[in-house]
Amino acid sequence: MAKEVSNREENYSLWYNNLVTKADLAENSAVRGCMVIKPYGYAIWEKMQADLDRRFKETGHVNAYFPLFIPKSFMSKEAEHVEGFAKECAVVTHHRLMANPDGPGVVVDPDARLEEELIIRPTSETIIWNTYRDWIKSYRDLPILCNQWANVVRWEMRTRLFLRTAEFLWQEGHTAHAIREEAIEETHKIVEVYAAFAREVMAIPVLVGKKTESERFAGAVDTLCIEAMMQDGKALQAGTSHFLGQNFAKAFDVKFATKEGGLEYVWATSWGVSTRLMGALVMAHGDNHGLVLPPKLAPIQVVMIPIYKGEEELAKVSERMHYLKKELETQGVTVKVDDRDNLRSGFKFAEWELKGVPVRIAIGPRDMEQGTAEIARRDTLEKTTCPQSEIAHLIPNLLTNIQQNIYQKALSFRENNTHTINTYQEFKERIEEGGFFLCHWDGTPQTEEKIKNETKATIRLIPFDPNPVAGPCMVTGAPSPQRVIFARAY
Amino acid sequence: MAKEVSNREENYSLWYNNLVTKADLAENSAVRGCMVIKPYGYAIWEKMQADLDRRFKETGHVNAYFPLFIPKSFMSKEAEHVEGFAKECAVVTHHRLMANPDGPGVVVDPDARLEEELIIRPTSETIIWNTYRDWIKSYRDLPILCNQWANVVRWEMRTRLFLRTAEFLWQEGHTAHAIREEAIEETHKIVEVYAAFAREVMAIPVLVGKKTESERFAGAVDTLCIEAMMQDGKALQAGTSHFLGQNFAKAFDVKFATKEGGLEYVWATSWGVSTRLMGALVMAHGDNHGLVLPPKLAPIQVVMIPIYKGEEELAKVSERMHYLKKELETQGVTVKVDDRDNLRSGFKFAEWELKGVPVRIAIGPRDMEQGTAEIARRDTLEKTTCPQSEIAHLIPNLLTNIQQNIYQKALSFRENNTHTINTYQEFKERIEEGGFFLCHWDGTPQTEEKIKNETKATIRLIPFDPNPVAGPCMVTGAPSPQRVIFARAY
Numbered sequence: 001m002a003k004e005v006s007n008r009e010e011n012y013s014l015w016y017n018n019l020v021t022k023a024d025l026a027e028n029s030a031v032r033g034c035m036v037i038k039p040y041g042y043a044i045w046e047k048m049q050a051d052l053d054r055r056f057k058e059t060g061h062v063n064a065y066f067p068l069f070i071p072k073s074f075m076s077k078e079a080e081h082v083e084g085f086a087k088e089c090a091v092v093t094h095h096r097l098m099a100n101p102d103g104p105g106v107v108v109d110p111d112a113r114l115e116e117e118l119i120i121r122p123t124s125e126t127i128i129w130n131t132y133r134d135w136i137k138s139y140r141d142l143p144i145l146c147n148q149w150a151n152v153v154r155w156e157m158r159t160r161l162f163l164r165t166a167e168f169l170w171q172e173g174h175t176a177h178a179i180r181e182e183a184i185e186e187t188h189k190i191v192e193v194y195a196a197f198a199r200e201v202m203a204i205p206v207l208v209g210k211k212t213e214s215e216r217f218a219g220a221v222d223t224l225c226i227e228a229m230m231q232d233g234k235a236l237q238a239g240t241s242h243f244l245g246q247n248f249a250k251a252f253d254v255k256f257a258t259k260e261g262g263l264e265y266v267w268a269t270s271w272g273v274s275t276r277l278m279g280a281l282v283m284a285h286g287d288n289h290g291l292v293l294p295p296k297l298a299p300i301q302v303v304m305i306p307i308y309k310g311e312e313e314l315a316k317v318s319e320r321m322h323y324l325k326k327e328l329e330t331q332g333v334t335v336k337v338d339d340r341d342n343l344r345s346g347f348k349f350a351e352w353e354l355k356g357v358p359v360r361i362a363i364g365p366r367d368m369e370q371g372t373a374e375i376a377r378r379d380t381l382e383k384t385t386c387p388q389s390e391i392a393h394l395i396p397n398l399l400t401n402i403q404q405n406i407y408q409k410a411l412s413f414r415e416n417n418t419h420t421i422n423t424y425q426e427f428k429e430r431i432e433e434g435g436f437f438l439c440h441w442d443g444t445p446q447t448e449e450k451i452k453n454e455t456k457a458t459i460r461l462i463p464f465d466p467n468p469v470a471g472p473c474m475v476t477g478a479p480s481p482q483r484v485i486f487a488r489a490y
Numbered sequence: 491m492a493k494e495v496s497n498r499e500e501n502y503s504l505w506y507n508n509l510v511t512k513a514d515l516a517e518n519s520a521v522r523g524c525m526v527i528k529p530y531g532y533a534i535w536e537k538m539q540a541d542l543d544r545r546f547k548e549t550g551h552v553n554a555y556f557p558l559f560i561p562k563s564f565m566s567k568e569a570e571h572v573e574g575f576a577k578e579c580a581v582v583t584h585h586r587l588m589a590n591p592d593g594p595g596v597v598v599d600p601d602a603r604l605e606e607e608l609i610i611r612p613t614s615e616t617i618i619w620n621t622y623r624d625w626i627k628s629y630r631d632l633p634i635l636c637n638q639w640a641n642v643v644r645w646e647m648r649t650r651l652f653l654r655t656a657e658f659l660w661q662e663g664h665t666a667h668a669i670r671e672e673a674i675e676e677t678h679k680i681v682e683v684y685a686a687f688a689r690e691v692m693a694i695p696v697l698v699g700k701k702t703e704s705e706r707f708a709g710a711v712d713t714l715c716i717e718a719m720m721q722d723g724k725a726l727q728a729g730t731s732h733f734l735g736q737n738f739a740k741a742f743d744v745k746f747a748t749k750e751g752g753l754e755y756v757w758a759t760s761w762g763v764s765t766r767l768m769g770a771l772v773m774a775h776g777d778n779h780g781l782v783l784p785p786k787l788a789p790i791q792v793v794m795i796p797i798y799k800g801e802e803e804l805a806k807v808s809e810r811m812h813y814l815k816k817e818l819e820t821q822g823v824t825v826k827v828d829d830r831d832n833l834r835s836g837f838k839f840a841e842w843e844l845k846g847v848p849v850r851i852a853i854g855p856r857d858m859e860q861g862t863a864e865i866a867r868r869d870t871l872e873k874t875t876c877p878q879s880e881i882a883h884l885i886p887n888l889l890t891n892i893q894q895n896i897y898q899k900a901l902s903f904r905e906n907n908t909h910t911i912n913t914y915q916e917f918k919e920r921i922e923e924g925g926f927f928l929c930h931w932d933g934t935p936q937t938e939e940k941i942k943n944e945t946k947a948t949i950r951l952i953p954f955d956p957n958p959v960a961g962p963c964m965v966t967g968a969p970s971p972q973r974v975i976f977a978r979a980y
C-alpha cells in the first residue's frame with residue numbers, strides 16, 4: 001500500500017507535513033528546528049536556484065560570499081536591526097572541545113573562550129556593509145550589485161519544515177548606490193524579478209506591493225514584497241526587497257566621493273527569497289493525492305510505468321519505454337522509467353502521484369499490440385490514450401499546458417477568495433473563512449494593531465495601485481487613500 | 491599605475507597573497523580566519539562547482555542538504571573522528587542576545603543557554619550517518635549516493651586565504667553501500683573524477699594514490715587523494731576520497747537487512763574538495779604579472795581594449811569591438827570590452843594581465859584602417875597581429891591551445907622537479923630545493939615521523955603502481971615494496 005496522505009480539508013497542517021515528509025522533500029533533523037533537505041526536495045530547490053540566478057545575472061548582478069560569522073558588536077550598530085534580530089541569534093562562544101575530565105565524551109574547553117562572541121548570520125547586512133566600507137571610495141566604485149547564496153540561522157521557537165526553520169537556505173542581494181532614486185529603482189526591479197519567477201516558474205500568482213511600517217524589515221526604510229495565497233486562504237510572504245536608505249552606510253561609515261568632489265553616504269538595498277518558497281510550492285498546488293509540481297520545477301517531468309506479467313513482458317515494455325525516453329530527452333524532457341520489479345503498478349502510480357510528477361505514461365501488453373499508451377496528467381488526474389508514435393510530439397505541449405493550467409487554477413482560487421469589504425463587522429465575520437480582504441485603513445499603526453489583536457489578520461501589503469480610490473477606514477472611518485490587503489498569514 | 495605584484499622568486503608567500511587580493515579573488519574579513527570571496531573569485535569557484543557537479547551527477551550522485559549544526563554528543567561517537575576534530579570546533583552555546591544592562595550594545599543572554607552545545611560542522615559524517623539510520627532499512631535502500639555543497643568551519647590557528655581558512659566552502663559526498671567492495675570502488679571512482687577535473691579543467695597535473703596511516707582522515711580505513719605540485723616545489727593536497735569501512739555505521743548503529751535475510755552494518759565513503767582548489771589554481775599557474783587562468787575557468791576569456799585618442803576614435807573602435815564580441819559569443823566565448831574612458835590602455839593591459847584573462851585583443855586607429863587586431867596570449871605573453879575577419883575563427887582554437895599549454899607547462903615543471911632518491915643523506919640535501927621525491931620507505935610510522943621531524947617532508951601518497959619495484963628503505967634499509975612520494979606540503 002502506498003503512503004497515505006491525510007485529507008487537506010480535515011487537517012490542513014497535517015496534510016502539509018505529510019506532503020513534505022512522505023514525498024521525500026525534507027524531514028526534521030536531530031537538531032531542534034533544523035531540517036534535512038532530501039534529494040528529491042533539493043532537486044526542486046536547485047531548479048529554483050538556477051532560474052533565479054539566471055535572472056539576477058541578466059539584471060547585472062554578480063555572486064560573492066561573505067562570512068558565516070558576525071562579530072557581536074556589529075549587530076548593535078544599526079539600532080532597529082539589532083532590535084529585530086537579537087532574540088533569534090545563535091551565538092558561538094568557544095572554539096575548542098576537550099576530552100571530558102569527569103567521564104566519557106567531550107566537553108567545551110573553558111580555556112578556548114572567544115574574546116568577542118560571534119553570531120551566526122541571521123542576515124548579512126552588517127558584515128557586508130562593514131566590508132563595503134573598504135570597497136567604496138568614489139562614485140566610480142558604484143553601483144555594487146552583489147548576491148550570495150548562503151545558509152542563515154534564526155533561532156525560532158516554533159518551527160515548521162520549510163516555512164520556519166532555525167537554519168534555512170536563501171539568497172541575499174546587497175546593493176550599494178550613489179543615488180537614492182537608483183536604489184529605490186533597484187528594489188522595484190528585484191521585486192518584479194521575484195514576481196515573474198513566482199508566476200512563470202512556480203506557477204504561483206502573487207501580489208506585489210509595499211509593507212506597512214510595522215511589517216518592515218528591521219533596518220529598512222521601505223520593504224516591498226510578493227504575497228501568495230495558500231489553499232487554506234492564508235497569505236504567505238514569498239520574497240522581500242528592502243530600500244535601506246543610508247541606514248547601514250551611516251552605521252558602518254560608508255561614504256563615497258561624488259563626481260562633484262563631495263563626500264556622501266551610500267544608498268543601500270537588500271533582498272531575499274529562501275527555501276520557504278518550497279513550502280509555498282507545496283501549499284499552493286498540492287491536493288489529497290500529494291504534490292502537484294509545475295513542469296518547470298519537476299525533477300522528473302514524465303514517469304513511465306510498465307504494466308506487465310512476467311519477466312518477458314516487462315523486458316518488452318521496458319525496452320519500448322527506454323526508446324520513448326530517449327526520444328523525449330531530445331526534446332528536453334526529463335523522464336524516469338520505473339521498471340522496479342518488486343512493486344505493483346498501483347503502488348507506483350500512487351507513489352509518483354504523491355511526488356507530483358506532472359505526466360505519467362503507462363504501457364501494458366494490449367498497448368504494445370496496438371502501439372498505444374495511457375497518458376495521465378497529474379494536475380487534472382485525466383487519462384487519455386494516444387499512439388506511442390505521437391508521444392515525443394505531444395508531451396512538450398502537454399507540459400506547457402499543465403504549467404499554465406496550474407497557474408490558472410491558483411489564480412482563480414485567489415480571485416474567488418479575494419473580497420472587498422467595507423465594514424469591520426463583516427470583516428471580523430468573513431476573516432474566519434480565510435482569503436484576502438481589500439479594505440480601507442486609516443494608515444495608523446494603532447488601527448493596524450487593533451485589527452491584528454482582534455482578528456489575527458495583518459496588512460499583507462499596500463498594492464501599487466495606479467488609480468487609487470479613497471474611502472473611510474473600516475474601523476475608525478478616518479480617510480484612507482486606497483484599499484490595502486488584509487489576511488491571516490504564515 | 492597598475493597594482494604591483496611582488497616577485498615570485500623573492501617572496502613566494504607574499505606573491506601568493508598579492509595575487510589573491512590584488513586580482514580581487516578574496517580578502518580577509520573582520521572575522522578572524524574567515525575570508526570574503528569577491529565576485530571575480532567567486533565566478534571562478536562557480537565554474538568549478540558547475541563542472542564538478544555535472545561529473546557527480548553523471549556518475550549517479552544526487553545533492554541534498556544536512557544541518558549546519560552537530561549536537562556535541564554526536565562528535566564523540568566515533569573515537570578517531572573526535573580525536574581529529576575536537577581541537578578545531580566552533581561551539582554554539584546560546585541562542586539569544588539582550589540589551590547590555592551595564593551600557594550600550596548587546597550581550598549574550600545568560601538565560602538562553604542551550605541544553606546541549608552545538609558544533610558548527612567541521613565535516614558532516616556524524617550528522618549524516620545519524621540521518622542515514624532512518625533512511626536505510628533494507629539492501630533495496632542501498633546504495634545512497636549523496637553530495638552536499640556547504641560551508642564548514644575548522645578553527646585553524648594560522649590561516650591563509652583559500653589554503654587554510656576557519657570557514658571554507660566545499661562539497662562533501664557521503665555514500666552508503668551494502669557491499670564492502672562497492673564502497674571501495676566508489677572511493678576510486680571519485681578520486682579519478684577529481685583527477686580528471688584537475689587535469690582537464692584546472693589544467694593542473696595531479697598524482698593519484700593512497701595516504702599512509704598517519705595522514706589518513708580521522709575515522710577512515712583508507713584515504714585516497716590527488717596531490718599537485720605548486721611552483722615553489724611544495725605539494726598541495728587537492729582532494730580526498732575516504733573509505734570509511736563500517737566505522738560510522740557502527741558508531742551510529744546503521745544496519746540493513748540483506749537479500750539473504752541477515753542484518754549487517756552499512757559500508758561508507760566520504761569525499762571532498764574545497765575552495766582550497768582556488769589556492770592551487772593561483773599557485774600552479776600564476777607568474778610575476780599575476781594570475782594565469784585556464785580558459786575553462788576564466789570568467790572572462792577574452793578582453794578587448796581599444797587604443798584611441800579622443801571620443802570619436804573611441805566610438806569607432808568600440809563599435810567594432812562590440813561587433814566582434816557578438817561574433818565570439820556565438821562561438822561560446824566570454825568577452826569583455828573594456829571601454830572605460832578614464833584609464834590609459836597601459837593600465838588596462840596590466841590590470842587584465844593581473845586578473846589572468848587568457849586572451850587580450852587590442853585595436854587602434856591603424857588597425858581600424860588595415861582591418862587588423864593585436865592578439866596577446868596571457869600564458870606566453872606572445873603578441874601577434876591578425877585580420878579582424880579571422881578573430882571569430884581563430885580564438886576558440888587559441889583558447890584550446892592555451893588550456894593545453896598551461897597544463898603541459900605545469901606537467902613539465904612537475905617532471906623536472908620530481909627526483910628518484912636512494913640515500914637519506916641526499917634526500918636531506920635536496921629536499922631544500924623543493925619538489926617531489928620518489929623514495930623507498932619501510933612502511934613504519936616511526937620512520938615516517940623521523941623523516942618529518944628532521945626534514946619537514948611528509949609522505950604525500952603511495953602511488954597506485956601496477957608494477958611496483960621493491961628496494962631498501964632510504965633511512966633504515968628495511969625492505970620497501972615500492973617507492974612513495976615525499977614532499978613538503980601546504
